[in-house]
Amino acid sequence: MHEASIAQSILDIAARHADGARGGRITSITVTVGALAAVEPECLRFAFEALARGTGAEHATLEIREDEGRGACRACGAEFAVTEFLPLCARCGSPEVHVSGGDALTVDSMEIEP
Ligand SMILES: [Zn+2]
Numbered sequence: 001m002h003e004a005s006i007a008q009s010i011l012d013i014a015a016r017h018a019d020g021a022r023g024g025r026i027t028s029i030t031v032t033v034g035a036l037a038a039v040e041p042e043c044l045r046f047a048f049e050a051l052a053r054g055t056g057a058e059h060a061t062l063e064i065r066e067d068e069g070r071g072a073c074r075a076c077g078a079e080f081a082v083t084e085f086l087p088l089c090a091r092c093g094s095p096e097v098h099v100s101g102g103d104a105l106t107v108d109s110m111e112i113e114p
Contacts, residue, residue: 003039006105007047011057013107018056024112026056030063035083036102041066069102 014026033039041064048062069082075094087097 003043004047004051006039007044007051009105010048010062010107011051011055014057014060014110015055017110018112022114024056024114026060026110026112028061028063028111029057030065030108030110032065032067032104032106032108034067034069034102034104036069036085036099037105039105065108067102067104069099071097071099073097 010029010031014029018024018026033041033044044064045062052058052060070079071082071087071089072079073089073092073094074096076089076092078089078091080090082097082099082102086095087099088095089097
């Protein structure tokens with residue numbers, strides 16, 4: 001499952017940070033998920049909670065922010081937020097839309113208690 005491997009990467013990053021903080025307990029993790037990354041936040045949260053059991057992040061809360069992509073229409077030049085694959089231009093309906101961003105998954109911040 002896609003979300004499970006993402007949750008595992010988040011936990012790997014969290015574990016490295018906790019080691020740097022001499023094995024503190026992780027209380028919260030904030031991640032940004034692109035709206036176009038094909039990640040269901042609820043699935044990600046579920047996978048995270050399952051995989052975090054028995055780790056230093058077991059009781060951490062996972063904050064998930066969604067990040068929209070940006071579309072630029074090649075036909076009319078309009079720029080607009082994109083939240084789906086293969087978007088149509090919000091102004092003229094053209095499918096000739098160049099999409100940037102919205103596909104990243106980043107760990108923004110993490111709180112660790114000693
Ligand atoms: Zn357009």
